[in-house]
Amino acid sequence: MNEANPSMELLSVDPRSHAYEPSSRSSSSSGSSRGAKDEGSSLSFQDQGNSGPSDDDRDALLQNRSSSLRPHVKRPFAPLTRRLPSGWRFGVTVGAALSVCTLITNVVALAVTSSMADRAYGHQSSVATIRKGDCSEMEHLQLGIHLAINIVSTLLLGASNYCMQCLSAPTRADVDRAHRRATWLDIGVPSLKNFQFIRPIKILFWCLLALSSVPLHLLYNSTFFLSITNNSYEVYFATEDFQRDGWFDTHAFLSDDRSIAVATTNGTQGNVSGLYPYMPPYHIQSRIKDLGVSENGSFFERLENADCIQEYAKTPLHDRRNLVLVTSTLPRENQQMDMVVEDSYMPDSNLSSKCESNSSLPIVSIDDRLVSCADNSTLLSISPYTSYTVASSSDGYSVTNWFNWMCSQNSSYTWDESRHISLCKDGYWQQVRSNASEWTVWGFKIDYCISEKMENGCALNVAKNLLIVVIVFNAVKSVVLITVALKITDSPLITIGDAAASFIRDRDPTTRGMCLLTKADFSQPSTKAARLSRKPLPPRVYEPGRKRKGLAAGKTRWALAGTLYLICLTAVLGLLGYGVQQLKTKYDRGDFASLWELGLGTAGPYNLITGWRLPSSGDAAIVSTVLIANLPQALLSAVYFLANALVTNLSLAAEWSRYAARRAALRVSHPARGSAQRSTYFLQIPYRLALPLALFSSLLHWLVSQSIFIVKVDGADPAGGTDPWHVASSASGSDAVSTVTCGYSPVGMMATALAAVLLVAFAAALGARRLAPGVPLAGSCSAAIAAACHAPEGADEARPLMWGVVPGVEFDGQQTSTGGGGHDAVKVGHCALSDGPVDMPVAGNMYA
Numbered sequence: 001m002n003e004a005n006p007s008m009e010l011l012s013v014d015p016r017s018h019a020y021e022p023s024s025r026s027s028s029s030s031g032s033s034r035g036a037k038d039e040g041s042s043l044s045f046q047d048q049g050n051s052g053p054s055d056d057d058r059d060a061l062l063q064n065r066s067s068s069l070r071p072h073v074k075r076p077f078a079p080l081t082r083r084l085p086s087g088w089r090f091g092v093t094v095g096a097a098l099s100v101c102t103l104i105t106n107v108v109a110l111a112v113t114s115s116m117a118d119r120a121y122g123h124q125s126s127v128a129t130i131r132k133g134d135c136s137e138m139e140h141l142q143l144g145i146h147l148a149i150n151i152v153s154t155l156l157l158g159a160s161n162y163c164m165q166c167l168s169a170p171t172r173a174d175v176d177r178a179h180r181r182a183t184w185l186d187i188g189v190p191s192l193k194n195f196q197f198i199r200p201i202k203i204l205f206w207c208l209l210a211l212s213s214v215p216l217h218l219l220y221n222s223t224f225f226l227s228i229t230n231n232s233y234e235v236y237f238a239t240e241d242f243q244r245d246g247w248f249d250t251h252a253f254l255s256d257d258r259s260i261a262v263a264t265t266n267g268t269q270g271n272v273s274g275l276y277p278y279m280p281p282y283h284i285q286s287r288i289k290d291l292g293v294s295e296n297g298s299f300f301e302r303l304e305n306a307d308c309i310q311e312y313a314k315t316p317l318h319d320r321r322n323l324v325l326v327t328s329t330l331p332r333e334n335q336q337m338d339m340v341v342e343d344s345y346m347p348d349s350n351l352s353s354k355c356e357s358n359s360s361l362p363i364v365s366i367d368d369r370l371v372s373c374a375d376n377s378t379l380l381s382i383s384p385y386t387s388y389t390v391a392s393s394s395d396g397y398s399v400t401n402w403f404n405w406m407c408s409q410n411s412s413y414t415w416d417e418s419r420h421i422s423l424c425k426d427g428y429w430q431q432v433r434s435n436a437s438e439w440t441v442w443g444f445k446i447d448y449c450i451s452e453k454m455e456n457g458c459a460l461n462v463a464k465n466l467l468i469v470v471i472v473f474n475a476v477k478s479v480v481l482i483t484v485a486l487k488i489t490d491s492p493l494i495t496i497g498d499a500a501a502s503f504i505r506d507r508d509p510t511t512r513g514m515c516l517l518t519k520a521d522f523s524q525p526s527t528k529a530a531r532l533s534r535k536p537l538p539p540r541v542y543e544p545g546r547k548r549k550g551l552a553a554g555k556t557r558w559a560l561a562g563t564l565y566l567i568c569l570t571a572v573l574g575l576l577g578y579g580v581q582q583l584k585t586k587y588d589r590g591d592f593a594s595l596w597e598l599g600l601g602t603a604g605p606y607n608l609i610t611g612w613r614l615p616s617s618g619d620a621a622i623v624s625t626v627l628i629a630n631l632p633q634a635l636l637s638a639v640y641f642l643a644n645a646l647v648t649n650l651s652l653a654a655e656w657s658r659y660a661a662r663r664a665a666l667r668v669s670h671p672a673r674g675s676a677q678r679s680t681y682f683l684q685i686p687y688r689l690a691l692p693l694a695l696f697s698s699l700l701h702w703l704v705s706q707s708i709f710i711v712k713v714d715g716a717d718p719a720g721g722t723d724p725w726h727v728a729s730s731a732s733g734s735d736a737v738s739t740v741t742c743g744y745s746p747v748g749m750m751a752t753a754l755a756a757v758l759l760v761a762f763a764a765a766l767g768a769r770r771l772a773p774g775v776p777l778a779g780s781c782s783a784a785i786a787a788a789c790h791a792p793e794g795a796d797e798a799r800p801l802m803w804g805v806v807p808g809v810e811f812d813g814q815q816t817s818t819g820g821g822g823h824d825a826v827k828v829g830h831c832a833l834s835d836g837p838v839d840m841p842v843a844g845n846m847y848a
Contacts, residue, residue, distance in 0.1 A: 087670035088166045088494050089485055095159025096481035102152050103474045110471065113462045126465040126619045129227075132297075135318055135458035138226055142460060145224045150698070153216045157637075160209045160477065161190070161644075163484055167202045167209075168194050169492035172502045175782045179510040184522050184783035187499045189648045190641070191780070202488065205480050212477040215470045217634040221705065222626040223467045227459050227712040228603070230316035233452075234279060234718045235405055236324040237381040237444050243288050243326075246378030252362040252370045253281050253379060278382050279322075279719055285379075288324060288450050296720065297456040300324075305436035308449035313429040315402045315605055318457035322718050324450040325441060331355045331363075331371050331380055334443035365442070380444070384718075401425050402605070407432055408442050461712070463622055496652055496778075496785055497666035497677070500833060503789035504797040511787035513848040515831040516540040519554065519781035539828045539848035542841040544774070550767025552653030552779035553646050561642040561763075568635050569756055572707075576749040579607070583746075595746040601706030603743040608711060610741065621740035622712070629710045629742050636704055639756075640697045643763060644685070647693060650766050651685050653779055659833060660774025660840075663802040675798035689766075696762075700755050707748030713739045774840065775803045791834040804838030805829045805847070 113130045131141070170178070170185045174197040178185050185194045195203055242248065287293070288300045298321060303311065311320055332355045355363060355373035362370045371381045383405055399418040404411045407424035422428040432439060439446045493499040511517075513536050550558065584590025589606060598607050614628070615621040658664065665676035685693070715738060771777070778784035792806055806829075829847045832838075841847060 088492065089488075092159075092163050092166060092481060092485045095156075095163055096478060096485050098155055098159055099474065099478040099481050102156060103471065103478050105152075106467065106471045106474055110462075110464065110467050114464060127461055127463050127622050129459045129461050132456040132459045134455060135226075135228065138458040138460050142224060142226050145460075146221060149220055149224070150701075153220050154694070154698070156474075156477065157213055157216060159481065160213050161641075163481055164206050164209050165190050166492060166494060167206045167484065167488070168192070168198065169494050170194050170198055170782070171490045171492050172506070174198055175493065175499075175786075176508070179508060179783060179786070182510075184781050186780040187493050187782050187785060188496045188652050189780045190645050205484055205488075208476060208480045212473040212480070214634070215473045217637050218627060218630045219466045220470050221633070222630055222710055223463050223470060225461055225463070225626075225710055225712065227461055227714055228316055228318045229454070229457050229459070229716050230318060230713045231321045231454065231457075231716050232384070232386045232718055233317070233321045233323060234284075235383040235385060235441075236281070236284060236322070236379065237327055237383070237441075238324055239328065239378045239380070240326055240447075242285060242324070242378035243450070245285065245289065247376060248281060248285075248379030249362065249372035249374040249377040251374070252372045252377075253278055253382060278384075281379055281382070284322060284324065287452075291450070294455065298452050298454050300450050300452050303449040303451050305439045305446055305448065306433050308446075308451060309406055309429060309433040309436060309439070311451065312406060313403050313424075313433075316603075316713055319454050321452040321454055321716075321720075323452070325444065326447045326450065327380070327444040328447060329444045331373055334371075381442075383442075399423075400605070403429065405441060406439075408440065459714075463626065465619070465623065466626060493782075494669040495667060496656055496780075497668040498670075499782060499785045500789050500801075501666055501668055501677075501797040503786045504791045504795050504801075504833065507790050508783075508786035511783055512790065513537060513539075514783075514787040515790060516542060516776050516847050517784060517787050518776045519552070519779040519784045520777070522781055522783040537848070539846035541846055542831075542843055544841075544843050546770035546773050547777050548767060549650040549653050549769050549771055550764075551777055553649035553767070554779065557642070557646060557649065558767075561639070561646055564635075564639055564642060565756070565760060568632075568639055569753060571632075571635075572749055572753050572756070575708075575744070576746055576753070579744050579746050579749070583607070598745060598747065600745050600748050600751070601709055602745070603709075603711040603713070607745065608739070608741050608743050615740070617738050617740055622710075625710050625740055625742055629708050632704045632708060633701060636697075636700055640700075643759065644693065646763055647689055647766065648685055649780060651689060653771060653777060656778055656785075657771040657773075657775055659801060659803040661772040663800045665800045666797060672798050676800050677798055696755075696759060700752065700759070703748055703752040703755055706745055707752050708742055708744050711739070711741055711743040715739075788831070789833050790830070791832045792836060795832075796835050799835040801833050801835050802838050803833045804831060805841050806832050806834055806836065806838055 114128060116130045131138070168191050169187070174194070175185055175187075178197050185191070185197060195206075236242075238248075239246065287295065291300050291302060293299055308323075312323065355371070360374045362372050362374075365371055365381075369381070369383060372379065385403070385405060399413050399415055401409055401411055401413060401418075401423045402425035404424050407428050409421075409424050409428075413421060413423070422431075424432075493502060514521075517537075517540070580590050580595065583594065583606060589595075598604060614624045655667065665678050667678045669679075671677035671679050775788060776784060778788060788803060827845060829841070829845060831841055831847050
C-alpha cells in the first residue's frame with residue numbers, strides 16, 4: 001500500500017455540498033500543529049504493529065495542540081483558574097463540595113433538633129418531637145423540610161451518578177486492551193460491562209458510592225415526619241346557664257367510685273357501677289365562661305350548628321376535643337332516650353328511659369350514659385366518645401359508626417344491619433347538616449355548640465437514629481468524592497466525543513477496514529474471531545436506511561429495563577388489587593367513589609395496614625415502617641437508573657447519526673481552548689430530555705410517597721392524657737394509645753401506575769424514532785466508534801467533523817474510482833469521520 005497522499009491536505013471543498021472549507025490547511029501548518037505526533041510516527045492503515053503513543057503522550061500532544069490553538073489573551077484570574085480542576089474532575093469536585101456541605105448541614109440539624117427536643121419536650125428516645133402546633137402549620141413546615149431534603153438528595157444522587165459514570169468510563173488504554181481481546185467497552189453511558197477492564201480501585205469507589213446512596217432512597221425522606229393526635233372527647237348536654245356557673249347534679253357527675261343510685265320504672269332505687277369515669281365538669285364549666293382564653297394549648301369557642309357538625313364529622317380528630325351542646329330541651333321533656341344497660345352493671349334491670357315525675361335520681365341511657373333528672377341542673381348529660389384510629393372489620397361482629405352521636409345512631413351495627421341503614425360515617429351526617437337549624441341529638445334540640453379548639457394537633461418529629469445513619473453514609477460519600485477528585489488522575493473517555501477525538505488522533509489498528517460495522521456486528525462471534533486473528537474482514541456493501549434509535553441501546557438493556565418495570569408495575573397493581581379487595585371485604589368500600597374519598601396520601605381508619613408481623617409502637621415500629629414505606633422508592637430509583645441509561649443511549653445514537661447529516665465539532669468533556677470543540681451536556685443527555693426526565697422522576701417519587709406512607713397517630717383522652725378508659729387505637733378494643741403503621745392510597749397507586757405507563761410510552765416513542773441515515777449505528781460500542789474514526793493522516797479532531805466517504809484514500813491498492821495505471825481497480829471506498837471533504841456513501845457500493 002502506498003503512503004497516504006500528502007496532497008490531501010490541500011483539497012478544497014465545494015461550499016455548496018459541504019459545511020466546512022479546509023482549504024486553508026497547508027502541509028506546513030498541519031505539520032507544525034501536529035508536533036511530535038507526525039514527526040517520525042506517521043500512521044497509515046497498515047500500521048497495525050504500531051501501538052501508537054501512550055496515554056500520557058496523547059494527553060501531552062493534545063495539550064500542545066490546544067496551546068497552539070489558544071489565543072494569547074491576558075486573563076486576570078488565570079492563576080486561580082489554573083489551580084482549579086478541569087474536565088470531569090471539576091464536576092466531581094463540585095459534587096464533593098456539595099456532599100461536604102450536606103454533611104455539615106445534617107450534623108448541625110441533628111445537634112439542633114436533639115437539643116430542641118430535649119429542652120422543650122424532654123424526649124430522650126431515638127424519635128424526638130421538635131415542634132408542636134397547628135396541623136396546617138406543621139404540614140407546611142414538613143413540606144419545606146421534605147422539599148429541601150429532596151432537592152439535596154437529588155443533587156447528591158446526581159453527583160454520585162456523575163462520578164460513578166466517570167469511574168466506569170474506560171481510558172484509551174483500557175479500550176485498547178479490550179479491543180486486543182476482541183471485545184469492546186461502553187462509551188458515554190453507565191456500564192457494568194467495563195468493570196472487567198478498569199482499575200480495581202475505581203470499582204471499589206464505584207461500589208462505595210452506590211452503597212452510600214441507599215440511605216438516601218430508604219431513610220433520608222422519612223427522618224422528619226408528622227404525628228397526628230387523635231382526640232377522644234366528651235359531649236356535654238347543657239343549658240345556657242351552665243356557662244354562667246349554674247348549678248349541676250353532682251350526684252350524677254362527680255361520684256368517685258362510679259357506683260351510684262339510679263331510678264327504676266317502679267320508682268324504687270337501683271344501683272349501677274363500673275360506669276365511665278367522667279372528667280370533673282367544674283373544669284369545663286370554668287373554662288367556657290371566658291371563650292377564646294387559651295390554656296395548655298387549647299381554647300373554647302362558639303360554633304353554630306352547621307359548623308359544629310362539619311368540624312366533628314371526621315376521624316382522626318386532631319384539631320378539636322371536648323364539646324358542649326347547648327340545648328333548651330330538658331330531660332323530662334325528652335322522649336327519645338334509649339334505655340338499655342347490661343345486667344352486669346345493675347341487677348335491677350327495670351331502669352327507666354324517662355325521668356319519673358316523683359324522682360330526682362338520674363337515669364341510665366346506653367347512648368348518653370347518665371342523664372340527670374334533678375330539677376334546675378344546668379348539666380343534663382355527658383356522653384363520652386372514643387375516637388378510634390383503625391376501623392373494626394365488617395366481617396366480624398360489628399361495623400364501627402364514626403361520630404355516631406351527631407346522627408343519634410348507635411356506635412356500631414352488625415354487618416347485615418349496616419347495609420340497610422344510612423350510617424353517619426357514610427355521609428348521613430351531611431343530611432343532618434343540611435337541616436342544622438333543627439338538629440336534634442338523642443332528643444335534645446341543639447341551639448349552638450361550644451367547642452374546645454386544639455392549638456397543637458400535630459407534631460414534627462425527627463428519627464435521630466435514622467439521621468445518624470444518613471450522616472455516616474453521607475460522610476462515606478464525601479470521602480469517596482474527594483478522593484476521586486484528588487487521586488484519580490487518568491483521562492477516561494467520558495463521551496463519544498472524547499472517544500472519537502482519541503481514535504482520530506491515534507487510530508485503532510484492530511478496527512481497520514471495518515468502517516460500516518455497527519454495534520450489533522461487533523457482538524457477533526465471526527467478527528470477534530476475525531479481530532482475534534487479525535484477519536481483514538471483506539468490504540461491506542452500503543445499504544442506506546434510517547435505523548430506529550432503540551437499536552442503539554441493545555436488547556439486553558431493553559430487557560433489563562422492561563423486566564424491572566414489569567416487576568414494579570405488577571407489584572403496584574397487585575397491591576392495588578389487594579387493597580381494594582380488603583376495603584370491599586372488610587368495610588364494603590371497594591367502589592371508585594369510596595376509593596376517591598380516601599384521598600391521596602391521607603390516613604384514615606380504613607386505609608391503614610394492620611395485621612402484619614411488625615412492631616406497632618415504639619422506636620422499632622418507626623424504623624421498620626420507614627423501611628417498608630420507602631422500599632418502593634429504592635425500586636423506583638433502579639427503574640429511573642435504567643431509564644436514564646436507555647435515554648442516554650438513545651441520545652448518544654442521535655448525536656452520532658447527525659455527523660452524517662451536517663458538519664459539527666465534537667462534544668467532549670474537556671474542550672481544547674481555542675478549538676471548535678463543544679462542552680458536553682451533563683454527561684450525555686440533552687437538556688431538553690434531561691430536565692423533563694428529572695421532573696417526571698420527581699413526580700413519580702412523589703406519587704409513590706403518597707401511595708404508601710408512614711402513619712403515626714397518638715391517641716389522647718379528653719384531658720390530653722393517655723387513660724386507657726378514654727383512648728384506644730382500634731375499635732376492637734386495643735389498649736394501645738399510639739399506632740405506628742403504613743397507610744396506603746388506592747388513588748395514589750392508580751396515579752403511579754398511570755405515570756409509569758406514560759414513562760414507558762415516552763421511552764418507547766423515543767426509541768421508535770428514526771435516526772438520520774448514513775453513519776453506522778455505533779451506540780455506546782467503543783469498537784464501532786473506533787471503526788468510524790480511521791480518518792486520513794493529518795485529520796484534526798479539534799475542528800468541525802463530518803462522516804462520509806473520504807475521496808482518494810487508498811485502501812489495499814484499490815481506489816474509490818477507476819485508477820489511471822492501465823488496470824481496472826475495484827471500487828472499494830472508505831468512510832470515516834473527518835475534518836476534510838467527504839461524500840455521502842452510495843447504495844450498493846463497497847466500503848471498508
